[in-house]
Amino acid sequence: MRIVVTNCNTTQEMTEEIVRGARAAAGPGTSVTGLTPAWGPESAEGWLDSYLSAAAVLDALRSYGGPSYDAVVLAGFGEHGREGVRELVDVPVVDITEAAAHLACLLGRRYGVVTTLDRSRGQIEDSLETAGVARNCAAVVGTGLGVLDLADDPARTEAAFLAAAERAREAGAEVLVLGCAGMTGLQRAVGEKLGLPVVDGVAAAVKLAESLVSLGLTTSRAGGYGKPLPKGRVWGRPPG
Template sequence: MRILVTNCNTTQSMTDEIVRGARDAASPGTTVEGLTPSWGPDSVEGWLDSYLSAAAVLDALRTYEGPAYDAVVMAGFGEHGREGARELVDVPVVDITEAAAHLACLLGRRYAVVTTLDRSRGQIEDSLHTAGVGAHCVAVVGTGLGVLELGDAARTTDAFLTAARTARDAGAEVLVLGCAGMTGLERAVRDAVGVPVVDGVGAGVRLAESLVALGLGTSRVGGYARPRDKRRSWGRR
């Protein structure tokens, strides 16, 4: 089985980190490959970045010429594009936001998301609502760190633990890592805060594997029907 993991930004080092986390979570025999958009924002932090990222990721999937893959995992937390990707490709598409929330709902009645900047809260809340899992989310808590600041491991861990305790005190029984760049923090946070912690990348990979193993694919009836045949311009070349 081969899974294609798409980064939502153009920072290759972040793609590499996401792929490492995805490979750690994958089952034996599953191959994980990363895909970095060739254009778009360096990091996604806000509505403008998110919409630009969505178009860039869809373009990267549209023009992909690598080995065939069995599923796509979209590694942008709260970012746009998953619905378009499900129309575009002929394999299951799993978004890490949706995947993490679904698993969190299996582990407790109420969960919270700990993310980067507070400005991302609206996008995450909207994404969870659209996926049908927003009602169980008690809080989306920011750490105050930008996406490109997550490379400072000590600072990131301290900020995440502070936000995680705030989320737990708000009533969360499960925590979700709200950024693909936070992959790997779940054990430290779980041990310090005392609740289950779900990493979206790992959740996305495992759910993608399950869909492929069960022979399930995206429904083509209704909202995810194939795009209508028409001319589409993909920007200037």
């Protein structure tokens, strides 16, 4: 089984970190290929970045010329583009946002998301609402760290996560979700300290993608995703 994992930004180092986390979660016989958009934001932090990222990821998948794949994992927490990718490709598409939330709902009545900047909270809340899992979310809490700050000082990142996690717990969270693909791996460091289950969206999405492929399931074409782009349609390229 082959899974393509798409980064939502152009930072190759982050793609490599995400792929390491995805491969650690993948089962025997599953290969993981990382895909970095050729253009778009260096880090997706806010509404404008998110919409640009969605277009860049769609373009990267549309023009993908590598080996065939069995599933796509979208490794952008709360980023746009999920629905467009499901219309574009003919294999299961699993977004780390809804994957993490669905698994969290199996572990407790209410979960909390710990993310990067507070400005990302709105789009994460909207993504959870669209996925049908917002009612179980106790809080979305920011750490105050930017996406590219996460790897600079692991001790600072862990301390900021723990402080934000306490606020989510106070709001009623019984399970925590890592609210950024750049946090992949942090669950091992903080889970025991918190005494709560911590769900990594990259790992959750990989395992769900494997399950869908094994079950022979993919996106329904009966409704909203039933009109893929016409064959031979020519897309313009972004300026620059």
